[in-house]
Amino acid sequence: MIRIVEVGPRDGLQNEKSILSTEDKFHFISALTESGLKSIEVTSFVKAPAIPQMADAAELFGRVKSELSDKGISFPCLVPNLKGYETAKTLGVKEIALFTATSDSFTKKNINATVDESFERMKEVAEAARADKIMVRGYISTAFGCPYEGTIDVKKLISVTKRLFELGVYEVSVGDTIGVAIPMQVRSYLRALKSEFPVGKLAMHFHDTRGMALTNIYASLEEGITTFDSSAGGLGGCPYAKGATGNVATEDVWYLLNSQGLDTGIDIAKLAAASSFILEKLGRQTESKFLKAYLNTGKV
């Protein structure tokens, strides 16, 4: 069994230009819950002007909680700081995600903090979450390469991963958020990570910017990884290569895993229906080749 963490409503929509109504976002998440996904990242509790798409975080999470919380699905939310955490906690969020990166130049541009400073912010939140018995997941952006610093030394990745586990996160999502990882690097970095941490506590988060996401996932499977982040319909773009592809599509991941005989618990027809709904609202086509073929032929 492979666990998919669906990040479309947060990581995906955050990088889409069209601002959707809360109603549409809720309908999308509701449709995703029908597909068999067991973990769906809902939103991000950032300051409203920072990411306009996330301005309705409280309202959206409120609806998810009141209407969808009986389905046994985890609905994590991204939390950038203690203020966001307090809001999330008040609304009844049961799992949060914290994020950092491997390079100061990236975190400075992204959240106006060095990596060390990001750990100071995360530490406050992680301590509060531990006291409140709220689960915490950790994200590392630019795990393999950084748009400003190039290829990242695996020692830096190991160091940041270690510091996240020390904060008490239950899992670290190792993110190639700019889509530069290559299979050979994935295997070698994963071997290094596995020598330090249990493989079951590592998730892989690939972007398909250079078409390498599925092959990187295949390489990760060969190293024993069992959790992957992905975005329904391939929602999201890439801020570092205009017009390029963003998050790997959940449908693509499903097709690869299914073809390898690996169960995800996902009903592909229902997942494709959820993606089709939101893509239509965004007025765009999917970048997922599998989803295109599936929608055209009506079969896998």
Add this chain to the structure above:
Amino acid sequence: MIRIVEVGPRDGLQNEKSILSTEDKFHFISALTESGLKSIEVTSFVKAPAIPQMADAAELFGRVKSELSDKGISFPCLVPNLKGYETAKTLGVKEIALFTATSDSFTKKNINATVDESFERMKEVAEAARADKIMVRGYISTAFGCPYEGTIDVKKLISVTKRLFELGVYEVSVGDTIGVAIPMQVRSYLRALKSEFPVGKLAMHFHDTRGMALTNIYASLEEGITTFDSSAGGLGGCPYAKGATGNVATEDVWYLLNSQGLDTGIDIAKLAAASSFILEKLGRQTESKFLKAYLNTGKV
């Protein structure tokens, strides 16, 4: 060193709706020869009404021969029957490609012949080519799955491969021409083929219809394959899934191979320039995610 057989001018353009001028096709092929590619399939000697894009086969090959033949590049041409062979021979073609498939229902729709009948046609041509010292390459369509018969039994694939080698072809291109192969199947079918034939005489030909081409190539590399067919810019479509992706893009294949430290002799900037030229003439965008990112960022 991995050998790439560029099939864009033939397999790619054959599945593009816009009919290009001979001048544009020649310019494209000429640009491809600058990129370091050592084998470029030029055209197909079919009857003119059958495939309008190939109606200028004689004129196009004539120009290639007179202007590009001093570059040490192989310019194979597809030949469907003895009549096409005679034309090709007269024009000075030094390498031809023959084609068949694994299933009667496919060959009947495609070339109005059973698989056995296709071998009768190919036998005449192969015998003539042997006498004329013209090299012959063999293609198998629907090696893994057929749009009419579903998954193809590996025994059928082995049988057709064997019959092609018996005709005297120097290499068999094992084609997933409808893009249904999956990595697990690729590995198991390749293991079966390798138990019968030298791996160095097998080439893999993948279509990216369901986004699986690069992962299938990665799996093929793990089985020791060293020759791949691909199409510059991802030219071509898929007649069995309207609007879906066709041949895997040579740029995608280059990116994967290069990232694995495998040399192809290709200059990616020159290859991308050739693809950009022809895509503009066709009035379409590439389906290659790597090429999109490369053209946007100007770097690998």
